[in-house]
Every structure is written in structure tokens, then in C-alpha cells.
Amino acid sequence: MTSVRIRTAVPAEYPVVGELTAAGYLADGLLDPGSPYVAELRDAARRGREAVLLVAERGGRLVGTATLAPAGSDLAELAGPGEADLQMLAVDPLARRAGIGRALVVDALHRARDARASILRLSAAAAMRAAHRIYADLGFRHTPALDRSPAPGVPLLTYALDLTLTWCDRCGRSLADGGHQPCAAAELDPPRWCGHCGRRMVVQVMPGSWSARCVEHGARTG
Numbered sequence: 001m002t003s004v005r006i007r008t009a010v011p012a013e014y015p016v017v018g019e020l021t022a023a024g025y026l027a028d029g030l031l032d033p034g035s036p037y038v039a040e041l042r043d044a045a046r047r048g049r050e051a052v053l054l055v056a057e058r059g060g061r062l063v064g065t066a067t068l069a070p071a072g073s074d075l076a077e078l079a080g081p082g083e084a085d086l087q088m089l090a091v092d093p094l095a096r097r098a099g100i101g102r103a104l105v106v107d108a109l110h111r112a113r114d115a116r117a118s119i120l121r122l123s124a125a126a127a128m129r130a131a132h133r134i135y136a137d138l139g140f141r142h143t144p145a146l147d148r149s150p151a152p153g154v155p156l157l158t159y160a161l162d163l164t165l166t167w168c169d170r171c172g173r174s175l176a177d178g179g180h181q182p183c184a185a186a187e188l189d190p191p192r193w194c195g196h197c198g199r200r201m202v203v204q205v206m207p208g209s210w211s212a213r214c215v216e217h218g219a220r221t222g
């Protein structure tokens with residue numbers, strides 16, 4: 001398979017990227033083609049000016065895009081101070097199931113970390129099951145308190161990835177390696193590993209609560 005390259009878009013590509021974004025969303029059947037949001041999706045030029053507009057290029061064609069918006073940008077919807085938002089992830093309907101969406105998310109999280117953002121946030125329609133699998137696999141956690149519904153019958157689930165963590169606190173392996181979908185399912189159990197240093201923590205489980213302590217990074221409770 002031809003390899004995928006992720007990079008920022010150049011201005012000459014904005015019209016193509018806008019069409020690609022709208023086509024990706026419309027293919028999922030979750031949007032009315034006349035919705036004002038479709039015009040927003042087409043406005044890649046604004047995203048290129050106000051945020052980091054990423055594209056996935058394969059075999060000389062643009063096959064995917066996503067936007068990384070820093071906190072404080074008008075485009076950021078979820079990001080608090082020092083955080084970043086990943087938005088408008090779209091993959092060409094003919095180029096799906098090839099890891100392009102995942103490659104865009106991984107590139108964005110490295111860029112957000114390099115820009116010293118503490119958390120990367122994003123949202124995705126509840127029906128987008130493939131996207132939810134990617135986020136859980138990479139260690140994103142569902143943030144139910146931020147979930148919302150921009151249009152009737154279109155619930156959006158929100159996710160956050162703590163960019164200060166290197167290690168999965170559930171399985172102890174590197175977050176960057178992926179494979180953390182089962183760990184997201186164990187979210188209500190106490191963590192076993194320190195996300196900062198990867199050390200085994202000392203875990204105490206009490207009725208209705210727990211505490212987990214790293215010798216270097218201190219205690220967490222839940």
C-alpha cells in the first residue's frame with residue numbers, strides 16, 4: 001500500500017481540502033447537505049489561517065484532513081487554557097479503512113504535545129464507531145460532562161487525551177503504541193501504573209473508593 005504522509009496544507013489546496021471535508025461528513029449521512037455547518041466544513045481557508053490545517057497525502061492525492069485548534073482560537077470549542085482541540089477530521093470515503101484517520105490523529109497529538117498543550121480534546125458523533133475505536137485505542141478517555149448535541153438526534157461524544165502522560169495507567173504500556181481500547185473499558189477500576197513514569201503503583205481499594213500511589217509522583221484517588 002502507498003504510504004500516507006501527513007503535513008500542513010498550503011493555501012492553494014484550501015478549496016480541495018474544503019470539498020474533502022464536506023464530502024467526508026456528508027458520506028456519513030449525519031448531516032443535511034443544506035445545513036450551515038456544511039459551509040463551515042468547506043471553509044478550509046479559515047482553518048488554514050486560524051489553526052493548523054492538516055492533510056493526509058497518498059500517491060499524490062489528498063485523502064484526509066483534520067484541524068488542530070489551540071486554546072483561545074475562535075475555532076476551539078472544547079479546549080480550556082493550555083489545551084488544544086482536534087476538529088473536522090474527515091477521510092475521503094473511497095480511502096477509508098486504511099489507517100488514514102488514525103495517522104491524522106497521531107500526527108495531531110504529537111504536534112499538540114510539541115506545542116506544550118496539556119490536553120487534546122475532540123468530539124465525534126456517537127454513530128461514528130470507527131472513530132471511537134481509534135480514540136480509545138490511542139488512550140483518549142470519554143469525558144461525559146462535555147458531551148452535547150448540536151442538532152436533534154445527533155449526540156456528540158467528547159474525548160480527552162492527557163498529553164503529559166507517556167504510559168497507560170491501566171496496562172502499563174506506552175500510550176503511543178496504541179492497543180488501549182480494553183484499557184478504556186476498565187476506566188472505572190483503579191489505575192495500576194503511573195502515567196508519568198510507568199512505575200507500578202501501590203493500590204488500595206476501599207468500599208466505594210481507591211487510592212493509587214507512585215513513589216515518585218504521589219497519590220491519586222478515585
Ligand SMILES: [Zn+2]
Pocket residue numbers: 168169170171172173179180183
Ligand atoms: Zn493501556
Ligand SMILES: [Zn+2]
Pocket residue numbers: 194195196197198199214215216217218
Ligand atoms: Zn510516577
